[in-house]
Amino acid sequence: MKKAFSDEDLIKNLSLYYLNRHLKKKPIEKYHRAIDESSLHDREKYRKKSEILLLNAFMHHFPRVQFEDLTCESPDFIATLDDKKIGIELTEVINHLEMKKMESSLNKIFRQAEILLEQENTTKYRGVYFLEFQPNLKFHNPEDQQEIILSIYKSIRRNRPTGHVRNIRKSFHRRNVFITHEYNMNLFDELCSAKIMELIEKKNEKFPYYDSSVDECWLVIVSDMNSLASRYTFIRDKEQLREVRSPFHKIFHLENLCGNLTNIK
Template structure:
């Protein structure tokens, strides 16, 4: 049976984290090996690996935390901290819901362009390519998507923008071809504190169903800054976060690019 996610796919997914210089490679590799050795389905293994990556910046703030159970469900992870058994529930806050579908389509397009380039000559084209696009980009039909793939392929092959590609920037990568979005932030791209509070409220409702064997349960809310749908520049009305009521023992908001963390409770 063909695996849904290959090792090469995982390497591509990790590339941005390696470039950010935040990845604690040795413990991360250990945790990924533990997930691989579990009886989880390949799709669930991939999901867990992506989740533990989002916690990488969290581990910089809490280096004493060691994970004991990486494959549980409610909460997502069980760890040890200061001789306590800690349940860690991880959730991502989406800042731009309208971008979620767009980003999903683009990621599929990126993967098709990567396959084309790797089949032609992986050694010649390997690297991390950061792309931005003209605003008129449309991919409602298979033909439109095929045209975008072709424009990306030609831009990387010729090392200059072509068609719908507005800018292209390359960083080195020793193994594969990896295509992602250029990291451009809007100066006034706020994340409304209400979105964080609504997310906490939803998690509060599920709290009674979490593992009762833990001494404490922490909620870690992540803004995945490598995602168009999740990124932000500042939290609007941050003071409202002090009003939160929750059965979680601790609540944090974390952004995974620079590793900034806010203690909400």
């Protein structure tokens, strides 16, 4: 029976993690099944699954962490580690706010192109396609969107860049057609420490309302490197993070693609 709420974006994220060979497959699948079996609304299930994916790299640094409550809210998850009950609050730091709207439009464009190719011949075109576009494209205009979709469609069919597509490369995937942005689009630079500190201050204000039954409460700040809006190449003024004051017992910044972890507190 087809689910009422689509998991297409989540499946795409999983596929990208498989390509990077960082996915801890068995625990992720176990946690996703547990979320599916919960009484959460489908949209909340999708959100929780996405959050667990962001924490995949975190599990590599803390392999003994076992998540017990996947559906709580304040904090986002409750886990156990070395006989301690740990609350984990997860939040994403957005590095390029102006990219957020554009990325949303771009993901819709990708999905429309994926549907066209899958309807034509999924077996022939299956794979993950990383695209780079010509400069100054307008992704919000409906007319321009149709032209971009057509350019993507033709580029993948011909296996060479066409129209609005500047560069294309393909990686193997055994199931479907997935389209995403190229990683070296030169849009990303520094992540200012002030953005991380501002996020911590906002979470500090909510700390009194978190579950007080846990032994410790950790804050995990994630830069989602699969997102145009979150990517960065280095953290500027990193030494300022040593000045952070917070009631959280531990604070980490996590880059989820290669798994780089910064211990802030």
